[in-house]
């Protein structure tokens with residue numbers, strides 16, 4: 001699932017960033033080598049990092065709905 005459509009950042013990339021020590025949205029973008037654009041992904045990305053759901057577990061339905 002794409003978390004950031006502007007930069008084609010998916011859940012796997014967010015997970016790898018978190019595993020690499022990223023604890024913020026800017027850390028995820030830095031890990032991906034991308035720059036934020038519209039910001040629509042910020043709430044979902046923040047929630048994913050904060051909830052610790054950046055692992056192999058399915059993304060909670062509420063997050064998917066929020067991203068759509």
Ligand code: FES
Pocket residue numbers: 003004005006007036037038039040041042
């Ligand atoms: S969706 Fe992430 S910057 Fe636009």
